[in-house]
Amino acid sequence: xxxxxxxxVLLFSSLxxxxxxxxxxxAQSPDPGTELxxxxxxxxxxxxxxxxxxxxxxxxxxxxxxxEQFEQLYLSTETTHSIWPRLRAGFxxxxxxxHPSLQNEINWFAKHDKYLQRVLTRADPFFYxxxxxxxxxxxxxxxxxxxxxxxxxxxxxxxxxxxxxxWQFIPSTGRIYGLKQNWWYDGRRDIYASTQAALNYLESLNxxxxxxxxxxxxxxxxxxxxxxxxxxxxxxxxRPTDFWHLKLPRETRSxxxxxxxLKEIIAHPEDYSITLRCIPDAPGFVQVKTKAQIDxxxxxELADIELQTLYSYNPAxxxxxxxxxxxxxxxxxxxxxxxxxxxxxxxxxEAHLRWTRHKIKSGETLGEIAQKYxxxxxHLKKVNNIRGNNIRAGKYLMIPVASKNSSSYSLSSTQxxxxxxxxxRGNSSTRINHIVQKGESFWDISRKYxxxxxxxxxxxxxxxxxxxxxxxxxxxxxxxxxxxxxxxNPNSTIKSIHYTVRNGDSLSRIASKYNVNVKDLHRWNxxxxxxxxxxxxxxxxxxxxxxxxRQG
Numbered sequence: 169x170x171x172x173x174x175x176x177v178l179l180f181s182s183l184x185x186x187x188x189x190x191x192x193x194x195a196q197s198p199d200p201g202t203e204l205x206x207x208x209x210x211x212x213x214x215x216x217x218x219x220x221x222x223x224x225x226x227x228x229x230x231x232x233x234x235x236e237q238f239e240q241l242y243l244s245t246e247t248t249h250s251i252w253p254r255l256r257a258g259f260x261x262x263x264x265x266x267h268p269s270l271q272n273e274i275n276w277f278a279k280h281d282k283y284l285q286r287v288l289t290r291a292d293p294f295f296y297x298x299x300x301x302x303x304x305x306x307x308x309x310x311x312x313x314x315x316x317x318x319x320x321x322x323x324x325x326x327x328x329x330x331x332x333x334x335w336q337f338i339p340s341t342g343r344i345y346g347l348k349q350n351w352w353y354d355g356r357r358d359i360y361a362s363t364q365a366a367l368n369y370l371e372s373l374n375x376x377x378x379x380x381x382x383x384x385x386x387x388x389x390x391x392x393x394x395x396x397x398x399x400x401x402x403x404x405x406x407r408p409t410d411f412w413h414l415k416l417p418r419e420t421r422s423x424x425x426x427x428x429x430l431k432e433i434i435a436h437p438e439d440y441s442i443t444l445r446c447i448p449d450a451p452g453f454v455q456v457k458t459k460a461q462i463d464x465x466x467x468x469e470l471a472d473i474e475l476q477t478l479y480s481y482n483p484a485x486x487x488x489x490x491x492x493x494x495x496x497x498x499x500x501x502x503x504x505x506x507x508x509x510x511x512x513x514x515x516x517x518e519a520h521l522r523w524t525r526h527k528i529k530s531g532e533t534l535g536e537i538a539q540k541y542x543x544x545x546x547h548l549k550k551v552n553n554i555r556g557n558n559i560r561a562g563k564y565l566m567i568p569v570a571s572k573n574s575s576s577y578s579l580s581s582t583q584x585x586x587x588x589x590x591x592x593r594g595n596s597s598t599r600i601n602h603i604v605q606k607g608e609s610f611w612d613i614s615r616k617y618x619x620x621x622x623x624x625x626x627x628x629x630x631x632x633x634x635x636x637x638x639x640x641x642x643x644x645x646x647x648x649x650x651x652x653x654x655x656x657n658p659n660s661t662i663k664s665i666h667y668t669v670r671n672g673d674s675l676s677r678i679a680s681k682y683n684v685n686v687k688d689l690h691r692w693n694x695x696x697x698x699x700x701x702x703x704x705x706x707x708x709x710x711x712x713x714x715x716x717x718r719q720g
Contacts, residue, residue, distance in 0.1 A: 251295060251449040256435055258302065258309030261381055261428060263435070267412060269422060273429035278440040284433070288445040290321040293452035293481065293501070294334075294359050301363055308381060311370060313430045314388075317423060323357055323483035324584060328622060330631040333357040333483075335366040345369055351544045352491035358484035360455060360499060382411035382424055390420040453481055454505035458512070461492040462520040465572045470515070471500050471508035475572075479579035486581035488570040489521065492547050521568040530561040541567045542574070542582075585629045593627065593645035598688055598709070604640040617644045669704040682710045 277284060288295075298312045315334040319325035323334055331338050333356040337347060345365035347355030355361045373384035376392055387395045398414040407413055411424060437444050458467075464485060468475040479485070481499040490496065500508055526537060534557055538545045548554070552565050559565075570577065577583055592599070602613060610632045614621040625632045628642050636642075667678065675695070679686045689695065693706050700706075 249449045250444075251299065251447045252434065252444060254449055255299060255309050255312060258299075259431060259435065260308035261310045261431060263431065265412075265428065267425070270425045270428055270432075273422070273425045274432055274440070277429055277433050278442065281440075281442045284442070285445050287316050287320045288447060291315070292445070292447050294321070294363075295447045296450060296452050297360070298363050301367055305367060305371065307367060307371070310427060310431050311367070313434065314366075314385075314427060316430060317426045323359065323480070324579075326629060326631070328625070328631050330633055331356075333362050334359065335362045337362060337365065341369070348491075348495075350491065351546075352487050352489070352493075353484050353495075354486060355484055358495075359453075359481070360497075361484070361495070380410075385424050385427060386411055386414070386416060386420050389423040390417050394420070451502055453499045454502055456498050456500055456505055456508055456512075458490070458496045458498060458520075459517055460496060460520050461490050461568070463489050463522070463571050465570065465576060466520070467498060467508070470511040471504040473501065473504045475576060476579055477501070479577075483579070488542060488572075488574075488577045488580055489568070492550070522571050524567050524569050526565045526567050528559050528561050528563050528565065532559070532561070533557075534559060537565065537567070541569055543568060588629050589627065589643040591627075593623075594647065595687070596647050596691075597645040598647070598685075598691070600644040600646060600709075602642045602644050604636045604638055604642060606638045608636060610636070613642065613644070617646050619644060619646055665708050665710060667706045667708055669700045669702055669706065671702050673700055673702075675700065678706070678708075682708055684708060684710060 295312060298315075299309060302309050302311050315321050318331075318336040319334045321334055325334070325336065326332050327336060329338060332342075332354060335356070337345070337356040339349060339356075342349060342356045342362075342365065345368055347358070347361060347365050349355060355365075370384060370388060373387045373392060374381060377383040377387065377395070383395055383399075394416065395414070398416055399409045402409045402414060433440055433442060434444065464478055464482075465475055465488070467490075468478040471478065478498070478500075481501065485491070490498070498508075524541070526541070528537070534545045534548055534554070538548050545557075548565065548567065551568065574580075574583060578587070600617065602617070604613075610621050610625055610630075614624050617624075621632055624642070624644065625634070627645060667682075669678075675686045675689055679689055689706065689708070692708065695706075
């Protein structure tokens with residue numbers, strides 16, 4: 169009897185899951201396992217790492233990602249209808265195109281349905297908002313799918329062309345369209361602000377190309393000047409000037425077909441044996457206002473969510489706190505917004521941040537103090553009413569400080585870079601820390617260590633056109649068995665040392681002691697087996713910045 173009742177309960181629960189987020193199309197019967205994600209789930213998906221030839225969208229905008237681990241977001245399980253019928257109702261781009269490149273892209277997506285489901289999981293909290301904004305402007309709702317082509321909806325995506333965020337704005341275009349970029353905040357990664365900017369930009373391009381969305385999309389990818397020149401060439405040669413006949417960069421020639429392929433897959437998923445993840449036709453986040461700069465760890469506590477979840481909704485914030493000069497808003501999961509508002513209302517303004525008093529030492533500069541406390545010189549000067557750059561030894565500064573240690577802010581710019589630089593590149597690779605010298609470029613450094621220039625930039629979360637600063641620390645991964653220690657560079661952090669094996673020593677103990685790898689010890693020395701003899705001398709290449717100072 170009990171068993172029968174239990175089966176009934178489970179069956180009823182399954183039916184609820186199946187109808188909780190359903191479509192009007194009867195041809196589909198979504199898998200309940202892909203429809204709903206439990207609230208407050210925060211799991212790492214190693215399959216969402218940087219793309220390869222088997223699991224990722226083959227577009228060059230995804231070749232160089234700043235951060236390769238992405239978290240499952242805080243998604244609601246509230247009963248609602250699917251957003252897909254509404255999205256399809258707003259489709260405006262051509263759907264009767266017969267072109268080999270379009271068919272190739274359709275075939276790729278049809279074979280990589282798991283990839284599409286992962287992308288849609290990341291898109292889930294933001295899809296409704298972007299669709300709403302497109303509908304307000306009467307824009308093609310296919311534009312909601314454009315961030316899949318641009319960034320796979322990865323908020324921390326960073327391309328070889330210096331483009332950032334889900335809409336992949338380069339710095340200059342971002343500034344033209346009002347996206348603020350400074351030490352604290354990068355509006356190109358702000359889901360709310362960058363969507364407004366992207367739709368403004370797309371509207372402008374559509375007007376420039378007289379309502380031809382195919383040309384507008386091509387211009388979004390390669391620039392309006394590139395498309396205009398291609399049009400002029402065809403006109404001069406008496407050839408058609410539509411997208412399919414223009415001679416455009418290879419990336420652009422595949423860019424527009426990718427979007428059209430996504431449109432086709434979304435419009436007729438059953439034709440390709442694809443079950444779309446059910447994205448609810450309901451808001452995925454709420455924008456809440458704050459009165460001033462706030463520690464992000466404190467904000468997460470007020471909302472009763474994980475700090476990583478807060479960063480996932482607010483990827484524009486580079487540091488441990490919001491920008492002191494605004495925007496003074498946060499995006500929060502719907503279920504967490506009310507809790508935040510309630511707790512925030514009882515929070516005094518002076519409790520937004522922790523403060524410490526710093527006594528200025530002789531010879532200290534504002535830059536050194538700001539770096540020590542992980543804040544900006546501009547903010548230090550502002551909160552202490554300092555004009556100019558002169559400070560006096562013995563005086564005190566009031567400094568805002570993070571409430572938790574640096575590692576807790578794991579999705580801040582600094583910690584993301586640290587995680588990226590610590591990612592080992594191949595089992596036989598050795599890490600070298602290179603200190604940038606005056607006038608050095610990525611080309612110079614890549615030649616020195618015999619590595620690919622683009623990979624060097626990627627290992628350090630940069631693009632090859634990003635400027636290098638004297639004294640900047642870069643990570644180099646090399647397979648060279650003869651490590652070239654920069655002896656003429658006194659600032660090099662890599663030094664060679666000789667270690668004499670003592671009683672009780674083992675390879676793992678020595679490797680742990682000097683923060684190196686056992687495999688590296690084997691490569692640097694002729695070691696037979698895994699046993700060492702007391703008195704044996706070993707050569708090590710160590711990073712002096714990673715030593716504890718207790719080698720003894």
